[in-house]
Amino acid sequence: MARPPRFDTDQLLDAAVRLAASGGPAAVTMSAVAQAVGAPSGSVYHRFAGRTALLAEVWLRTVERFQEGYFAVLTGEPDPRRAARAASRHVVAWCRENPDEAALLLYGAADFGRADWSDEHARRADSGNDRVFAALADLAEALGAQDEQARDRIALALVDFPLTVVRRHLRAGTPLPPHAEDLTEHCTAALLG
Amino acid sequence: MARPPRFDTDQLLDAAVRLAASGGPAAVTMSAVAQAVGAPSGSVYHRFAGRTALLAEVWLRTVERFQEGYFAVLTGEPDPRRAARAASRHVVAWCRENPDEAALLLYGAADFGRADWSDEHARRADSGNDRVFAALADLAEALGAQDEQARDRIALALVDFPLTVVRRHLRAGTPLPPHAEDLTEHCTAALLG
DNA sequence: AGCGTATTGGAGACCGATCTCCAATTAATT
């Protein structure tokens, strides 16, 4: 009962991802997104309440896509040491397959204006993080982590370190070398001791 | 032979650092800096050719301050393993003492508009990086690193990993815990094998 | 065929940031 949309939400978000990947969050403006898909700015405002909402959605879609696979790897393997290695490999592999979205992941929610997000958007961010954090805590327990320092170390080994390997190459502008997964897995194992 | 300046360069850069630390590079605008020190915008333009130059200077001053101490630690200790541990500790300690500047360090030159910098600014950035990179290469050799993968691992252990520990806490908004230096040194040692 | 509705497509108001310009100010020099 209505005119068919010419520009759907995902198409606009895809453009936003490309813009953010090449120019950072600051490059994600309503006009830039509109221009990138060849739409008038009015159409962008039809999908997103404002720039704040667009930034929130582009960040959340990216993080949720990443977390989906990451969570599956984390919980899909009963042996905790193998799960840990698989998780750290997965981070690098996902970034290799999704270089633009990976570039987003290296920023933080704060860079995408989290302070101004609606409650709904903030809630979505929290719930995704909580789920991964819980899985990580289970794994930490299975690995015998006792104190906070040991848990910190596990989070570093399974999330932050792999992202750092990716960051290094993305910043340098070079593609991820073939051995990046091996290097990361190796280092993760070393960090777990 | 002239009216004495009321606002000197470092004072303006200090304000720029605070702005960048709390709101990212995007928050560093000419007017925001002027307002932060109580100066009219004209005075800011008297010191910096434009926003591009201001961003370059704020980034370069920060990185050069960091690199100065880092380079000293890297080259001041003859035993390579001890030098490596000291370097990784130093990164965390420096960030603890300079939290605002540390927040800048977690971004990249690209976020401070490196693509638009003057040749002079770009040269300064390269020369600082080259110096540290050379010291790091010497250390890698002393540690017996053979292939590229081993060198990557050393750079990760001595620079990227410590910064990641800092990033984790800065992003979470929590202060660096007392054991951060120990944790980092431990992990660096583990990464070096 | 005609109605209702969701979307398009674009014009333009508004706002904040960059940058220019220049008279006024202040201090060292002559």
Next chain:
DNA sequence: AATTAATTGGAGATCGGTCTCCAATACGCT
């Protein structure tokens, strides 16, 4: 005291981005 030079302290032009508004459009439904 007069001169000169560097800086201040703004006023305002200009540009780009956000956001509003509405007529035109195209489809499903009756």
